[in-house]
Structures are given as structure tokens and as C-alpha cells.
Amino acid sequence: MIRLGIVGFWHVHADDYAREAQQHPSTEIVAAWDDDQERGRAKAKRLGATFHADLAELLARPDVDGVVVTTATKAHRDVIVAAAKAGKHIFTEKVLALTPAECREILAAVEGSGVKLTVSLPRLADGYTQATLGILADGRLGDLTLVRVRLSHDGAVGRRWLPAQFFDLEEAGGGALIDLGCHPMYLTRLFLGGMPDRLTATYGHVTGTAVEDNAVATLHYPNGALGVVEAGFVNPHSPFTIEVHGTEGSLLYGTPEPRMLVRSSPQGRDDDWTEVELPARAPGPFDQWVDHVEKGTVATENIALAVDLTTLMEAANRSARTGQTVELGKADG
Numbered sequence: 001m002i003r004l005g006i007v008g009f010w011h012v013h014a015d016d017y018a019r020e021a022q023q024h025p026s027t028e029i030v031a032a033w034d035d036d037q038e039r040g041r042a043k044a045k046r047l048g049a050t051f052h053a054d055l056a057e058l059l060a061r062p063d064v065d066g067v068v069v070t071t072a073t074k075a076h077r078d079v080i081v082a083a084a085k086a087g088k089h090i091f092t093e094k095v096l097a098l099t100p101a102e103c104r105e106i107l108a109a110v111e112g113s114g115v116k117l118t119v120s121l122p123r124l125a126d127g128y129t130q131a132t133l134g135i136l137a138d139g140r141l142g143d144l145t146l147v148r149v150r151l152s153h154d155g156a157v158g159r160r161w162l163p164a165q166f167f168d169l170e171e172a173g174g175g176a177l178i179d180l181g182c183h184p185m186y187l188t189r190l191f192l193g194g195m196p197d198r199l200t201a202t203y204g205h206v207t208g209t210a211v212e213d214n215a216v217a218t219l220h221y222p223n224g225a226l227g228v229v230e231a232g233f234v235n236p237h238s239p240f241t242i243e244v245h246g247t248e249g250s251l252l253y254g255t256p257e258p259r260m261l262v263r264s265s266p267q268g269r270d271d272d273w274t275e276v277e278l279p280a281r282a283p284g285p286f287d288q289w290v291d292h293v294e295k296g297t298v299a300t301e302n303i304a305l306a307v308d309l310t311t312l313m314e315a316a317n318r319s320a321r322t323g324q325t326v327e328l329g330k331a332d333g
Contacts, residue, residue, distance in 0.1 A: 002089070002293055005031035005064045007055065007079055008071030009043045010165060011093050017068050017120075018047055020286045027290060033058045035071070055079070059086035066090065066116075066293060072171040073178070077102040080117075084109035089116045091289045094182045096306040098173045099314050103307045118289035118299045119306035123183045124190070125285070127278035128253050131260055132191060132244060135251060135276070140264045142248030147191045148228040149184035150241040152176075156206070156213045156233035167209045175211025177201070178313050181231030185316075186309045188219060188227040191244055195308055196221050200325045201316035206234045217316045220325070251276075 004021050006014065006029060021027045032049045034040025044051035052058040059067075059082060066089030071079050077097045083090050090110070096119050097103045110117045123129055135141065155162035165171055166179065177185075189195060196219035204214030213234050219227030232238065239256035249264025260276040283291070285302070292299050315326040 002027045002065045002290060003030045003063050004028065005033065005052075005058050005061070005067045005088075006043070006047065006049070007033050007058070007067045007069045007083065008075070009034045009036070009039055010072045010075075010171070011070040012163060012166070013093055013120075014043075014068075014070035017070060017091070017093070017286065018043075020284075021068060022047070024286070024290060026294065031058050031061060031064055035075075055082065059083060059088060064088060069093065072165065072168075073098060073173040074171050077105055080106050081109040084113045084115050084117075087113055087115060089289070089293050091118050091120070091286060093120050094306065095119075095173070095178060095310050095313055096303075097310055100307065100311050103310050107303070107307070116289065116292045116296075116298070118285055118292060118302055120285045121183075121186055121302060121305060121309070122284055123187060124302075124305075125282040127281055128242060128258075128260060129187065129190075130279050130282060131276050132242065132251060132253070135262060136191065136244070140249050140262065140266070141244060141246030141251060142264075143223070144192060144225050144244065144246045146226050146228070146243070146245040147188050148230070148241070148243040149187045149191075150230040150238065151180045151184050152230070152232035152235040152238035153180065154234065154236035156209065158236065162233060167211050169210040172211060174313070174317055175203075175209065175215070176213050176231040176233045177203070177215040177217060177229070177316055179231075180233070181215055181217070181229055181316075182309060182313070184229040184231060185217065185312050186305050187242070188229050189308055189312065190305065192219070192221060192225060192227050195311070195328060196227065197329075198325050198327055199312060199315045199319055201319040203320040212320070215316075215320075217312075217319075219312070 032044035069092035198220040201217040203212030217229040242253040244251040253260045263273045
């Protein structure tokens, strides 16, 4: 049995990960910490876990094997490095850190301690992602020219259900793009097969908050292909959408129904739109982390994608702030 501490309840998904840990046959929650002691004590009581006001005290417990990190984004580097140096395996909400430099510090601590790290990039496991990767591998779309992925909700409008801390620029490190836009960003980078050489981002502030609530980032590739990443907190009916276009075909998902349609023109033919049956969801990131801990393996692809995600987010924030296109080789910070 892998005994866990929940480290922070800042993030809206903290309860979701705690529930996963409670339901997984190989994990149990024994401890909790939060920098907000009132919140932390209440959550720990609900989980039947011991609350620690001092994080170092929790990390010093020999009966804690790993931690689930759902602190404020700005705290990730310090918390994850401390956990790694204490010999605790780490599962963390995205993003891994706010800058590539912080990611390097985290990875050095993880590798030095030999603990297992996995970052929650859940949409990699979904059927639409697996189906898209299969179609790309078959070459049905030809050379890719454009990938567009959009994810948006109404968390900043109407009843404004997102908690206040998600609008705190210092704690969150950004708004719609770094939160929701993480998913379109890592999917776009995945479908296009690697990192772009340039990135341009534009942020909107529809509700006047300190963080962006409406965002678009464009990824520029040397071969002329483009990736378009869209995210927002101000759209109640915007479907999660994937578009992949190439020289021989196109793929559409979520326009607006959760169905995948493909049309291609191989060797001069012009096929009709056909629906693609989506495979079942693969094991999610928490299950993958537990598997890595139990088998002693490393989440190599997950970690590489997570570092790329931080690099892209840092570049997007820099581009939106300066109004300039960022060269990815110069976005490291």
C-alpha cells in the first residue's frame, strides 16, 4: 500500500485527486498539509487524515511514501523539491512549475532522490487523443498544416464559480491559458510532433480581472505549420474542440458534439466525411503514477511533455506581456 499525504488544497482539483487516492486499491491517504490551516484542517478531517501545520513535519514522516501536490502554482518548485529531497514520490497538478529553470531544479531533485514524478496531463488518456494520434500515424491527413484546440468554460461570468485564488496573478501564474489552456497546449504540441520555434500570444480581460480570462496562443513551426491554442473563462457554451488539418485531409472533434469526423483525399480521391469510433479511455495520470511507483519505472514521456508545457506557457506569458513573438530558444527563464 502506498501511503500518501495531500499537500495543499489550493487547487480546484485537490478534492478530485483525493477521491482518486481514496478509491485506488493501492493507495491510502494518511496525512495532509495546507498553508491555509483552517482549510487544511477541515479537508484533513473529511479525509480521515492527520493534519500537519508544518510541511516539513509531514515530509519527515516515515509512513508517508508519496505526496499529491495541489498547492498554488507559484509554490510548486519549493514544495516539490522539498518532497523529492525527503524521498517522497510526487504526483502534481499541472503546470509542473512556472519557468523552465524551476523545472530543472525539480528534475534535479527528483533524479537525485530516485523518486517517481508524474504530472497530471489527463487529456492524453482520452479516446479522442488516442484516435487522433492513430490517424496521424497512418498518414491519412498528409503533412500537417494547422492544429487548433479550444477549451473554455464560464468560470469567470454569471455565478463565477472559480475560486478567488484563480484570479490571483502571483499565486496562479496566469489565468485562462495556464489553467484551462494547458490542455489545448500540450495536445497541440503533441499532435504537431514537437516544439515550435516561435510563439505569439494575445490575452483578453473581459471581466477586468488581474489574470487573462480569454486567450489565444499561436505556435509557429519551421515547415509553415501552425498551432492555435484557445482558452477562456467567459464562455458558457463553448465546446471542447479539436481541428487537425493537413495537405490530404482534415479531422474534426467537438463541433459541437463529442464525435470525431475525418475526411481525406489520398491519391486524388475525395472521400466523404466518416465518423471515427473512439477507443476507451486509457489509464489516467494518477493510475500511471501509482504504476511507476510500484514498478520502479520513470514517466519519461509525461515529464518531457510537462517541461515543454512550462516552456510554452512561459513563452506565452512573455509574448502577451510584451506584445512580441517569442523565439522559443530565448524563452527559457
